[in-house]
Amino acid sequence: MNILIKIVYDGTNFYGFQYQPDKRTVENELTLGIQNTIKEKTKIYYAGRTDRGVHALGQYANFKSDTTIDIGNLPRVINYNLPEDVSVIGAKYVDDDFHARFSAKKKKYRYVVYRSRYRNALLCNRAYEYPFDLNIEKMRTSMNYLLGEHDYNSFMGRNAIVKDTIRSIDSVDIIENRNFLYFDFVGKSFLKNMIRIIVGTALEIGNGRFSELHMKEVLDKKNRKAAGPTAPSCGLYLLDVEY
Amino acid sequence: MNILIKIVYDGTNFYGFQYQPDKRTVENELTLGIQNTIKEKTKIYYAGRTDRGVHALGQYANFKSDTTIDIGNLPRVINYNLPEDVSVIGAKYVDDDFHARFSAKKKKYRYVVYRSRYRNALLCNRAYEYPFDLNIEKMRTSMNYLLGEHDYNSFMGRNAIVKDTIRSIDSVDIIENRNFLYFDFVGKSFLKNMIRIIVGTALEIGNGRFSELHMKEVLDKKNRKAAGPTAPSCGLYLLDVEY
Numbered sequence: 314m315n316i317l318i319k320i321v322y323d324g325t326n327f328y329g330f331q332y333q334p335d336k337r338t339v340e341n342e343l344t345l346g347i348q349n350t351i352k353e354k355t356k357i358y359y360a361g362r363t364d365r366g367v368h369a370l371g372q373y374a375n376f377k378s379d380t381t382i383d384i385g386n387l388p389r390v391i392n393y394n395l396p397e398d399v400s401v402i403g404a405k406y407v408d409d410d411f412h413a414r415f416s417a418k419k420k421k422y423r424y425v426v427y428r429s430r431y432r433n434a435l436l437c438n439r440a441y442e443y444p445f446d447l448n449i450e451k452m453r454t455s456m457n458y459l460l461g462e463h464d465y466n467s468f469m470g471r472n473a474i475v476k477d478t479i480r481s482i483d484s485v486d487i488i489e490n491r492n493f494l495y496f497d498f499v500g501k502s503f504l505k506n507m508i509r510i511i512v513g514t515a516l517e518i519g520n521g522r523f524s525e526l527h528m529k530e531v532l533d534k535k536n537r538k539a540a541g542p543t544a545p546s547c548g549l550y551l552l553d554v555e556y
Numbered sequence: 557m558n559i560l561i562k563i564v565y566d567g568t569n570f571y572g573f574q575y576q577p578d579k580r581t582v583e584n585e586l587t588l589g590i591q592n593t594i595k596e597k598t599k600i601y602y603a604g605r606t607d608r609g610v611h612a613l614g615q616y617a618n619f620k621s622d623t624t625i626d627i628g629n630l631p632r633v634i635n636y637n638l639p640e641d642v643s644v645i646g647a648k649y650v651d652d653d654f655h656a657r658f659s660a661k662k663k664k665y666r667y668v669v670y671r672s673r674y675r676n677a678l679l680c681n682r683a684y685e686y687p688f689d690l691n692i693e694k695m696r697t698s699m700n701y702l703l704g705e706h707d708y709n710s711f712m713g714r715n716a717i718v719k720d721t722i723r724s725i726d727s728v729d730i731i732e733n734r735n736f737l738y739f740d741f742v743g744k745s746f747l748k749n750m751i752r753i754i755v756g757t758a759l760e761i762g763n764g765r766f767s768e769l770h771m772k773e774v775l776d777k778k779n780r781k782a783a784g785p786t787a788p789s790c791g792l793y794l795l796d797v798e799y
Contacts, residue, residue, distance in 0.1 A: 321676050321677045321678055322677050322678070323677050323678050323680065368678060370678065385673075388673075388674040389673070389674055392674060392675055395677075397677065397680045397681075398677050398680060399677050400674065400675045400676060400677040401674060402672070402674045402675075402676060403674070429645070430628075430631075430632070431631040431632060431635060431643065431644060431645045431646070432635055432643045432645075433564050433643060433645060434564045434565050434566050434638075434640065434641050434642050434643040435564055435565070435566050435611060435613065437566065437640045437641060438640075
């Protein structure tokens with residue numbers, strides 16, 4: 314059977330998602346945990362990679378297995394074989410040709426900003442703490458320039474290896490919730506650091522350093538140097554993947 | 557001047573609140589952080605102690621100091637002298653006779669239960685994960701027996717040293733919020749482990765092991781053995797203190 318699982322992790326103490334031979338990564342732990350559960354070596358496909366320090370509330374993986382473990386019990390048994398900062402929160406059977414990465418239609422990311430003059434110890438590594446004034450409407454307007462298909466070269470982290478830098482953003486919502494500001498992104502795929510660089514640029518606009526139009530100017534320049542700083546990884550969550 | 561500060565901490569990696577000579581406690585870190593900030597030794601009074609693993613979103617402390625640091629900047633400067641799992645989120649001047657413990661009128665605690673069949677890695681050490689069915693209305697009814705002034709001996713942790721076990725609970729609210737269940741307690745003071753034992757007992761009632769009346773029976777027995785298990789410390793938050 315082809316099994317799809319939904320995964321949550323706290324990215325703080327991982328060297329990112331992707332497998333590395335000598336480092337503690339989410340993929341290393343998951344692959345070990347799954348194989349120790351089903352007692353066989355199997356290839357595991359993941360929906361996407363996340364950078365070091367980025368969290369997930371909805372990462373996905375699929376693998377083929379003839380395990381006799383009840384599908385409703387499977388998350389619990391895998392969790393028993395995982396460290397406390399990563400867990401499986403769902404499992405179901407999918408068609409044989411389902412692939413966690415290639416079958417993904419949309420990915421949803423949330424960037425969490427905590428607006429406060431003083432840091433909050435319970436949000437350490439869980440949000441980007443931003444103490445300065447922000448004009449939310451200005452940031453919303455600036456985001457409109459990014460919607461649709463564009464060359465996002467300006468918003469790509471250095472040293473990224475990709476064939477092309479054309480991507481498409483379906484929507485960006487900026488949601489105020491008490492002291493929190495959520496930047497919700499939906500798109501098929503994103504370049505390395507793309508969301509974090511967009512947020513870093515938007516915050517410079519919101520704080521009054523640039524006008525709304527700055528976002529379009531940055532986009533048009535197709536040069537990383539034109540954009541703002543990369544917002545810290547601890548504010549970013551892979552929320553969900555739509556199949 | 558007499559200065560009152562509001563404090564947040566993640567209790568996970570502390571041996572509780574109270575000062576211990578050779579252990580990492582919240583009081584040890586705060587006292588050091590404050591004294592290193594104001595560059596003088598001063599007696600610091602805290603609103604209350606919390607057990608090992610318990611968190612705070614609203615702990616308070618006061619101390620006398622002639623520091624010239626601007627009161628609006630003081631939290632930031634103290635935070636610079638604190639580790640990342642404890643922080644100051646507010647400061648103000650109070651009357652000379654104000655005392656963080658003795659001036660407290662009410663304390664508000666929240667116990668957070670996460671209801672899910674599978675554990676969630678992002679809630680590790682932040683909530684009590686409870687996978688079984690719960691009858692919320694039954695738990696609400698059972699809590700009514702606890703309101704007002706009573707001898708809460710049945711709900712006191714063993715080895716606690718107190719003159720008397722009479723306390724008064726002003727209110728208990730059980731709030732459903734998506735997968736979360738909050739038990740909100742308000743009272744002047746609570747016995748050691750009291751809230752965690754009440755929650756442990758309520759969950760046994762909610763899960764159908766006992767009737768609503770069981771809570772009254774436990775209360776009347778004035779014996780710790782009559783009550784349910786002590787719910788884990790990681791679900792408990794000192795939310796605020798009312799002065």
